[in-house]
Amino acid sequence: xxxxxxxxxxxxxxxxxxxxxxxxDRTFVFVNALTGNTGTWQxxxxxxxxxxxxxTLAYNFRGQAGSPFSPGIALDQSLIxxxxxxxxxxxxxxxxxxxxxxxxxxxxxxAYLAGAPAEGLVLVNTLRKSSPRLDWINAAMARTARVGGLxxxxxxxxxxxxxxxxxxxxxxxxxxxxxxxxxxxxDGHFSLxxxxxxxxxxxxxxxxxxxxLVVTGLRDRLFYDREDVAELTARLPRAKTLxxxxxxxLIPLERPTALAAALIAxxxxx
Numbered sequence: 001x002x003x004x005x006x007x008x009x010x011x012x013x014x015x016x017x018x019x020x021x022x023x024x025d026r027t028f029v030f031v032n033a034l035t036g037n038t039g040t041w042q043x044x045x046x047x048x049x050x051x052x053x054x055x056t057l058a059y060n061f062r063g064q065a066g067s068p069f070s071p072g073i074a075l076d077q078s079l080i081x082x083x084x085x086x087x088x089x090x091x092x093x094x095x096x097x098x099x100x101x102x103x104x105x106x107x108x109x110x111a112y113l114a115g116a117p118a119e120g121l122v123l124v125n126t127l128r129k130s131s132p133r134l135d136w137i138n139a140a141m142a143r144t145a146r147v148g149g150l151x152x153x154x155x156x157x158x159x160x161x162x163x164x165x166x167x168x169x170x171x172x173x174x175x176x177x178x179x180x181x182x183x184x185x186x187d188g189h190f191s192l193x194x195x196x197x198x199x200x201x202x203x204x205x206x207x208x209x210x211x212x213l214v215v216t217g218l219r220d221r222l223f224y225d226r227e228d229v230a231e232l233t234a235r236l237p238r239a240k241t242l243x244x245x246x247x248x249x250l251i252p253l254e255r256p257t258a259l260a261a262a263l264i265a266x267x268x269x270x
Contacts, residue, residue, distance in 0.1 A: 005066070006059075006090050012073070014083055015066030016059035017042065018091055023053025026119065026267050027093035030058045031084065031104035033250075034192045035150060037065045040101065044256035045263070052264055057093050063188020075188060076195040077107065084111040095119045097267060100126060101252060102223070103196065109203055112210065120211040120270050122263060125249050127214060127232040128223055130201045137222065138197045145190055148180030153193075160222040161249040205235040212239045213266045215259065217247035224249070240266075 006014040017038050021027055028049055030041040038058040046056045061080055062069040069075060084107060088096060097120045100108035105126025112118045128134060144153045155174050159167060183190045214233050216224065233239050242262055247255045 003066075006087055008062075008083070008086065009070065011068055011070040012062060013068050014059050014062065014087055015064075016057060016087060016091070017046075018057045018093065019046075019050055019055055021053060021055035021094060022050070024055075024267070026095040026097060026270070027055035027057055028263060028267075029088070029093060029096045029098050029108075030056070031098060031100035031108045032059075032061060032064065033102035033104050034061075034196055035153070035189060036101060036104070040250075040252050041099075043253075045252055045260045048257070048260040049263060054264075054267065055093055057087075057091060057096070059087055061188075061192065063192050067188075069188055069191075071186060074195060075191040077110065077199050080107050081110045081114060084108065085114060085116045088116050097122065097263075097270070099263065100124065102126060102249065103199060106199065106201065106203065109205075109208060113204070113207055118210050120213070120266065121208065122213045122215060122266060124215045124251055124259070125217055125220055125223060127216075127229045128201060128225065129228045129232070134201070134223075135197060138193075138199075142190070142193045142197070145183045145193055146185075147182060149183040150189055151178070152180045157222060161220065162254055163217075163219045163246060163248045165246075166248070166250075166254045205232060206237065208236055209238065211266075211270055212236050213262070214239050214241045215251060215262065216241070216243050217249055217251050217254070218243055218245050219247060220249040222249060 003017050037060050041058045060067040063075045098108035098118045099122040101124045105123035251259050
């Protein structure tokens with residue numbers, strides 16, 4: 001696993017980790033959630049896929065760890081989708097399979113519809129519809145970060161995002177006695193959270209003709225809506241589904257072994 005920076009300008013760039021395939025002529029390209037980083041994928045899933053001979057490409061959005069950005073630039077949907085396309089063009093991974101977590105799946109789908117190459121797509125807890133509830137959640141996350149930074153955001157929302165087994169495992173890392181501190185308004189993560197409210201979730205899913213796997217954690221108590229997921233899945237021409245009853249929203253961290261196995265099986269079908 002090697003790290004590098006794709007320069008996008010004097011003050012801008014994307015940190016990425018690329019390992020080409022060794023046996024299988026395919027590359028899994030991981031697209032983060034807003035508060036994620038390459039470690040979400042590289043702790044367990046990346047090594048498993050590489051051991052099976054596949055390539056992997058993980059990267060951080062501008063504003064996430066190691067990816068610099070110009071002051072005042074809008075870290076919004078248009079920029080993130082464009083950056084993913086530029087990264088794929090620059091690195092040229094063979095037979096990319098785009099794997100997006102949460103809103104990362106939306107960015108991956110938008111990039112595909114804008115011409116980015118993809119042998120297939122995997123949407124992990126992505127499918128949702130614009131609604132007053134979703135707008136409220138996005139606005140509240142940004143306001144919470146203003147008050148107490150990302151630590152307060154995670155302390156507040158983690159019980160809604162992961163299963164109870166995972167909560168027990170990580171409990172010692174959260175709700176500590178350390179005082180909360182407001183996030184710097186110029187911080188990249190804050191910009192990403194603030195612009196999330198303006199994400200366009202009205203995707204023309206009927207135009208996604210690539211094979212697609214929809215992975216849903218049924219213990220996601222924040223974003224999962226059973227009827228919406230079923231309705232949106234039905235609009236995808238070539239979608240297969242995988243429901244995980246023992247996982248919440250952050251499946252790569254909760255059930256990495258099961259997710260890696262599902263990715264390998266999906267790729268084999270391609």
